[in-house]
């Protein structure tokens with residue numbers, strides 16, 4: 258058997274796990290690992306400019322490909338810089354393995370140089386963490402880390418490795434395990450057959466059914482099965498912010514996103530439904546609005562891999578714990594066997610009602626924002642982006658108004674194309690996320706929809722784009738303000754803009770992009786929007802920063818009325834409500 262050092266075993270184990278690339282940043286405690294990287298050529302390393310970006314890039318690589326993303330950081334500040342990215346992945350259930358260097362074992366606890374208790378600091382935001390105490394166990398620990406990250410409800414796993422455990426002078430027999438045993442970790446592999454039958458019966462008896470599908474359907478690779486179920490039953494579908502693309506966004510049965518900035522027709526349909534089929538969604542507060550007023554007439558089926566997600570905020574009438582793909586497959590089987598279908602008249606009048614709501618409120622069929630002024634509206638930029646990219650691009654985003662406009666105005670046709678931080682809402686996610694996606698798919702169109710606020714949180718990554726020739730297109734909706742903060746200040750604080758304005762001190766983003774060796778394009782007029790965007794996407798090999806001057810007074814609508822509102826209570830513009 259081959260004998261390898263801890264550092265070499267780590268790299269070999271990653272290769273044996275099928276890892277093609279890792280995103281990282283070196284430092285003292287990780288130097289043996291970095292030397293091992295230098296001496297092999299199975300796993301590629303992408304050098305970012307800040308550890309937060311390493312985690313976001315690895316996370317987005319995972320979101321886009323469905324594989325486990327890997328980040329590598331050093332101890333102390335490297336590890337703490339990774340924390341925001343780990344929390345981001347945790348909140349959105351993204352499988353990721355983060356390897357952190359640690360000070361040498363016999364110095365742990367002595368406040369050694371660059372020591373931080375990574376296992377302790379990351380504990381509430383990981384699925385599991387390992388501190389390597391025996392170098393010989395590195396292959397087994399890596400195997401376990403990938404298994405834990407990717408099975409059940411996915412999530413990040415930290416592997417903290419003291420420097421002495423990767424030292425080149427101590428070698429151990431290397432073998433990558435085929436199988437691992439984990440006592441007390443047994444994620445469900447099938448849903449309960451009786452519950453599945455009951456759920457289908459309830460659906461078939463419904464008069465006003467709706468499917469409410471979240472990010473779990475995408476993570477569980479079940480979008481095609483969800484689509485099949487929805488089409489077989491001819492029921493309406495809404496997706497959460499995280500679920501966009503789980504059902505084709507351009508399909509007639511799709512009602513748009515639901516929730517705080519969801520489509521009115523989607524929230525209305527939820528509110529008036531008699532059966533809600535929730536799958537891979539977690540009844541998050543940005544969806545339910547006031548839980549006690551949530552969908553008063555509805556019986557709820559809730560399918561989720563994580564038993565802790567069920568009845569956490571809203572009680573489920575029929576809970577089903579299991580992987581979304583196998584549960585949906587079983588449901589389709591039940592439907593094939595029963596041949597029973599929904600009451601055609603009831604369903605027809607439900608669809609007629611939905612069409613009427615669409616007529617009144619749909620955001621995409623005609624503009625609901627005012628285009629009489631000279632300034633470009635942010636919504637128009639997203640619609641133009643959709644047109645220019647044929648709806649085929651990977652879109653990453655940051656956090657703020659621009660994120661909500663992207664979610665509303667770019668109907669995602671496929672899963673894994675909409676890459677955003679929904680749970681944690683992390684500004685700074687967009688650019689490193691776009692890098693992770695572009696690295697995975699070098700020929701794909703990748704656009705980062707961002708704001709001038711968010712982009713400055715990881716702007717240094719423009720340098721990483723230069724080094725690895727990542728031709729991402731940054732579409733900055735520049736409203737010269739922390740727009741979402743300002744919107745809330747308009748609505749709840751009589752427009753007292755406390756610390757949300759900085760227009761006199763913004764950089765010239767064109768010059769900034771050029772300083773990094775990229776192309777900068779400024780768009781200020783409506784009539785140049787589409788042509789310039791088309792030119793931008795024609796520059797296939799270049800990173801392009803597109804700085805679009807948009808109306809600074811625009812708000813995101815619709816917007817649920819809080820506190821104490823129900824799903825259907827929404828502002829539809831600055832003065833009118835549902």
Ligand SMILES: Cc1ncc(C[n+]2csc(CCOP(=O)(O)OP(=O)(O)O)c2C)c(N)n1
Pocket residue numbers: 655656657658659660682683684685707708709710711712734736738739740741742
């Ligand atoms: C790291 C972080 N800090 C603060 C916030 C709070 N926050 C949410 S949106 C927002 C404003 C974002 O401004 P910008 O990126 O310009 O987007 P806009 O809303 O103007 O489109 C802020 C400060 C956050 N989500 N993340």
Ligand SMILES: [Mg+2]
Pocket residue numbers: 657708709710734735736737738739740
């Ligand atoms: Mg802004």
